Amino acid sequence: EVQLVESGGGLVKPGGSLRLSCAASGFTFSSYSMNWVRQAPGKGLEWVSSISSSSSSIYYADSVKGRFTISRDNAKNSLYLQMNSLRAEDTAVYYCARDEPFFDYWGQGTPVTVSS
Amino acid sequence: SYELTQPPSVSVSPGQTASITCSGDKLGNKYACWYQQKPGQSPVLVIYEDSKRPSGIPERFSGSNSGNTATLTISGTQAMDEADYYCQAWDSSTVVFGGGTKLTVL
Numbered sequence: 001e002v003q004l005v006e007s008g009g010g011l012v013k014p015g016g017s018l019r020l021s022c023a024a025s026g027f028t029f030s031s032y033s034m035n036w037v038r039q040a041p042g043k044g045l046e047w048v049s050s051i052s053s054s055s056s057s058i059y060y061a062d063s064v065k066g067r068f069t070i071s072r073d074n075a076k077n078s079l080y081l082q083m084n085s086l087r088a089e090d091t092a093v094y095y096c097a098r099d100e101p102f103f104d105y106w107g108q109g110t111p112v113t114v115s116s
Numbered sequence: 117s118y119e120l121t122q123p124p125s126v127s128v129s130p131g132q133t134a135s136i137t138c139s140g141d142k143l144g145n146k147y148a149c150w151y152q153q154k155p156g157q158s159p160v161l162v163i164y165e166d167s168k169r170p171s172g173i174p175e176r177f178s179g180s181n182s183g184n185t186a187t188l189t190i191s192g193t194q195a196m197d198e199a200d201y202y203c204q205a206w207d208s209s210t211v212v213f214g215g216g217t218k219l220t221v222l
Binding site (some may be wrong): 034037044045046047050057059061062095100101102103104105107108109 | 117147149151153158159160161164165194200202204206209210211212213214215216
């Protein structure tokens with residue numbers, strides 16, 4: 001059974017940093033591109049970043065470019081999102097999703113709140 | 117940047133057919149997919165590559181994509197189909213979501 005479990009969310013002050021993790025199981029993680037998608041409270045889905053299976057191709061939404069860094073460790077079946085210079089508008093539930101290139105599996109999400 | 121436009125809300129009576137549109141420039145030249153999201157839950161893929169259904173998705177869900185518009189159609193809509201629906205496509209290595217449509221079954 002495919003499982004994606006996010007962790008690392010929490011409350012952080014504006015300008016602070018946070019590192020999200022996504023633990024994958026039930027499939028050959030190293031064969032798939034992965035993505036981060038977020039959803040602000042009461043709002044729609046917003047794509048954040050994608051990373052190819054070998055980390056050779058990485059893409060970011062303009063809203064996070066230069067502040068967020070996506071990475072993965074195929075040996076640990078894990079996906080990461082390093083978030084720096086956080087702003088109030090980054091407050092959202094962050095989901096990791098497997099890329100087929102449609103998103104066929106999603107995690108349960110981890111909430112991030114940026115507030116003083 | 118590329119944009120996908122969905123109606124904010126659609127209403128349908130139980131047993132009737134619901135259609136949710138997603139508009140974007142030359143969207144028919146790209147693959148569109150659709151996600152269903154119920155309150156407090158993660159999104160679920162219901163249609164991929166314009167018209168394919170993942171295993172476990174009921175046959176009443178179907179999709180099409182031509183010209184500038186992709187359409188999600190739910191035939192014989194049930195109360196359990198009440199949810200937010202999002203279209204999605206890729207554009208130049210970036211992912212674009214529509215703004216979402218709240219489907220109300222009343």
